[in-house]
Amino acid sequence: MSGIARTRLMNEHKAFRKDHKVGFYGSPEKREDGTSDLFKWICGIPGPIGSIWEGGSYRLIMEFTEDYPSKPPKCKFTPTLPHPNIYPSGTVCLSILNEDKDWRPSLSVKTILEGIQDLLVHPNISDPAQRAAFDTYRDNYEEYERTARLFASQNPPP
Amino acid sequence: MTDTATDKTVHLNVKVRSATGEEVYFKIKKNTALKKLMDAYCTRENLIPASVRFMFDGNRLKPTDTPEKLDMEDGDMIDASVEQTGGY
Numbered sequence: 001m002s003g004i005a006r007t008r009l010m011n012e013h014k015a016f017r018k019d020h021k022v023g024f025y026g027s028p029e030k031r032e033d034g035t036s037d038l039f040k041w042i043c044g045i046p047g048p049i050g051s052i053w054e055g056g057s058y059r060l061i062m063e064f065t066e067d068y069p070s071k072p073p074k075c076k077f078t079p080t081l082p083h084p085n086i087y088p089s090g091t092v093c094l095s096i097l098n099e100d101k102d103w104r105p106s107l108s109v110k111t112i113l114e115g116i117q118d119l120l121v122h123p124n125i126s127d128p129a130q131r132a133a134f135d136t137y138r139d140n141y142e143e144y145e146r147t148a149r150l151f152a153s154q155n156p157p158p
Numbered sequence: 159m160t161d162t163a164t165d166k167t168v169h170l171n172v173k174v175r176s177a178t179g180e181e182v183y184f185k186i187k188k189n190t191a192l193k194k195l196m197d198a199y200c201t202r203e204n205l206i207p208a209s210v211r212f213m214f215d216g217n218r219l220k221p222t223d224t225p226e227k228l229d230m231e232d233g234d235m236i237d238a239s240v241e242q243t244g245g246y
Contacts, residue, residue: 017215018233022179025237027216042216157211157239158218 056152
């Protein structure tokens with residue numbers, strides 16, 4: 001049974017190399033011996049053009065279990081992002097990444113990354129994961145924007 | 159073995175996509191250094207090779223890499239973007 005996740009991830013890797021949106025990247029982490037870890041992907045999400053996140057490329061680690069795609073991967077920005085729905089640990093809080101909410105096995109690395117990119121410009125303030133970013137977003141948007149733009153400039157594409 | 163079959167084992171078709179989304183297709187040999195493709199793309203797009211960053215499968219391409227070394231397959235995509243330096 002454990003072959004399901006592996007086969008699926010191999011196929012997703014092949015598909016991602018052929019088709020992904022501009023500025024996105026994602027591939028299984030390379031180990032020192034040259035082999036790769038299919039269950040841990042190093043990904044990048046570009047800041048949407050025209051948004052306060054534009055110009056940055058945000059590195060994200062995706063960790064899968066043998067239960068994928070029945071269960072979603074854990075997605076974690078490294079470093080974390082100053083955004084209301086990103087935990088201080090970097091973990092992304094998003095309904096499509098929650099198996100009890102909107103996760104569906106038909107989602108893929110490609111569509112997850114696109115969903116997280118959308119979250120950057122559409123925070124959900126009814127379910128904050130990070131106090132500091134949530135407070136500035138709500139009480140001082142100018143400061144929130146300044147922080148985001150600074151963060152974007154500090155995280156250029158690789 | 160037919161000619162097409164031989165061709166498949168030696169050549170592959172890849173595309174290079176710019177940051178603005180234009181795609182250029184190349185037919186390359188599996189064991190030829192990618193410098194040839196990179197130079198051809200720059201000449202075609204009128205770019206200075208040193209100013210262009212080529213990314214494939216999460217890594218920056220090195221001119222000495224070959225498709226074989228990177229396990230490239232038919233239809234794979236390489237992203238090209240022009241480097242910029244902040245602060246000037």
